[in-house]
Amino acid sequence: MADLQSIVDGIYSDLTPRLGEGKVADYIPELAKVDPKQFGMAIATVDGQLFTVGDAATPFSIQSISKVFMLTLALGKVGEAVWNRVGREPSGSAFNSIVQLEHEHGIPRNPFINAGAIAVTDIVLAGYQPKEAIGEYLRFMRMLADDDAITIDGKVARSENETGYRNFALANFMRGFGNLHHPAEHVLGVYFHQCALSITCTQLARAGLFLAAEGKNPLTGHSVVSAKRARRINALMLTCGHYDGSGDFAFRVGLPGKSGVGGGILAVAPGKASIAVWSPGLNKVGNSLLGSVALEMLAARTGWSVFAGHGSESRA
Numbered sequence: 001m002a003d004l005q006s007i008v009d010g011i012y013s014d015l016t017p018r019l020g021e022g023k024v025a026d027y028i029p030e031l032a033k034v035d036p037k038q039f040g041m042a043i044a045t046v047d048g049q050l051f052t053v054g055d056a057a058t059p060f061s062i063q064s065i066s067k068v069f070m071l072t073l074a075l076g077k078v079g080e081a082v083w084n085r086v087g088r089e090p091s092g093s094a095f096n097s098i099v100q101l102e103h104e105h106g107i108p109r110n111p112f113i114n115a116g117a118i119a120v121t122d123i124v125l126a127g128y129q130p131k132e133a134i135g136e137y138l139r140f141m142r143m144l145a146d147d148d149a150i151t152i153d154g155k156v157a158r159s160e161n162e163t164g165y166r167n168f169a170l171a172n173f174m175r176g177f178g179n180l181h182h183p184a185e186h187v188l189g190v191y192f193h194q195c196a197l198s199i200t201c202t203q204l205a206r207a208g209l210f211l212a213a214e215g216k217n218p219l220t221g222h223s224v225v226s227a228k229r230a231r232r233i234n235a236l237m238l239t240c241g242h243y244d245g246s247g248d249f250a251f252r253v254g255l256p257g258k259s260g261v262g263g264g265i266l267a268v269a270p271g272k273a274s275i276a277v278w279s280p281g282l283n284k285v286g287n288s289l290l291g292s293v294a295l296e297m298l299a300a301r302t303g304w305s306v307f308a309g310h311g312s313e314s315r316a
């Protein structure tokens, strides 16, 4: 394996002239305040090494990357019954789209578009008060990242609660179809807080490591999910993790990945590493512009694409 530190250093210096490209999410007022000229990357390998560059220690808003972790919690709680409430197909539409929901009787296409994630949050909320569900999620994230300093940014959560008209529409629409069991305000109270988690690239790379290691924390041996479940979550990330940009991300990068409008992306190289990248400027479909380019460079320079042959070091 080529020296990963020199690979991430090379990516950072190649991208430095482009810092600030893309458009910061401004439909959530708190996110519009973030300096777009930031870039960080962290790679946590299954053998316990960590490689970082740039603003890898600066916290950012996890946003939709939280959907991976909430799906993991929901699967742990009700198992395969999750799939009675949400599908497993790419949507081919925007993350906050409502168009398919009516045709498909309130069953969202997949757990990573907003409607699907809201249904997943409804599952996690069952039997809890909203505060308890938020607490369970926060504890889970701290456990996975092995870092109790992780917190939720109340300002970001409030900002979304005040302006999340589309999410309220999606939630109420699903409730009308019987696919939301709690009041929309309660479910979205949890959803906005899960999205408002502040996390650094280093913490996120560590939190995602179980997905690269057959469901286990490779450092402690602690099992988070079964190997089969980890494979399936990765499959969903590959096919649905970037909304209407999922096909292009698979084509260019070839790794399971999940983006968020805070500018973060979590990518998984199964058997090798978990990678977190963050740069706030987004492309047209709401995925980090430079983050996607960085992952494309990383996949080309390491040969980590899941479509490469075993042991292949095919580069570029």
Ligand code: GLN
Residues within 6 Å of the ligand: 063, 064, 065, 095, 096, 114, 160, 167, 192, 195, 259, 260, 261, 262, 286
């Ligand atoms: N909290 C954001 C929203 O619901 C998450 C969207 C995203 O990151 N793509 O709009």
